[in-house]
């Protein structure tokens with residue numbers, strides 16, 4: 603990770619609008635890392651801890667004030683970092699998180715129009731020194747995502763939002779890619795699952811080489 607000393611694990615987050623294909627590829631990336639001898643903890647937000655999962659159940663179902671929603675996302679995240687993410691990284695274990703703070707900027711900021719300054723303040727409070735080393739953004743036009751969702755599952759509170767919401771959410775993700783180009787990789791998720799996995803393998807290989815080179819330099 604970029605945040606602390608040598609030999610710490612790498613932190614990878616998966617992002618994208620609902621139906622973009624994130625969940626489909628998480629297991630693939632975990633197995634690809636395991637095959638390279640890397641220990642991985644896979645987790646998710648909101649959630650990842652008993653308290654976080656209880657908050658998730660509320661967040662995905664209950665209507666609430668926009669700021670309550672954002673605060674609960676960060677409350678879940680605070681617990682998640684303390685109980686799961688930071689201990690794993692410190693122990694040299696890699697972490698894959700199905701969503702992290704980019705999702706709050708995209709959904710509560712982009713989708714729901716919460717002032718981004720407020721989200722910046724919460725981010726600085728909750729994790730001033732922690733950022734993913736790599737964020738995989740699964741990107742598709744919203745019509746494609748919607749068709750995939752409609753074909754497969756009962757929609758939760760967020761998934762029932764209208765097209766404008768998801769367009770704004772997607773645009774905020776893309777704005778963050780432009781702001782933090784060094785940690786984002788945008789995956790064109792309109793392609794076949796096989797083509798995407800080929801690209802993911804190349805990205806993982808490149809990351810493993812980078813980490814190995816960095817630890818050689820430190821040693």
Ligand SMILES: Nc1ncnc2c1ncn2[C@@H]1O[C@H](COP(=O)(O)OP(=O)(O)O)[C@@H](O)[C@H]1O
Nearest residue numbers: 620621622623624625626750754791793794795
């Ligand atoms: N590249 C792809 N091409 C076709 N269908 C896909 C692709 N990626 C995912 N899917 C399908 O779309 C649906 C939503 O994918 P999922 O991974 O659950 O999305 P997310 O986790 O981003 O909400 C699933 O039924 C999945 O099998």
Ligand SMILES: Cc1cn([C@H]2C[C@H](O)[C@@H](COP(=O)(O)OP(=O)(O)O)O2)c(=O)[nH]c1=O
Nearest residue numbers: 620647648675701702705706709710760761
């Ligand atoms: C982490 C996070 C998720 N969300 C939303 C996005 C998703 O619609 C929902 C749950 O995410 P996700 O785990 O992707 O849902 P699924 O189990 O259906 O794949 O929570 C936010 O609005 N803000 C956040 O900060």
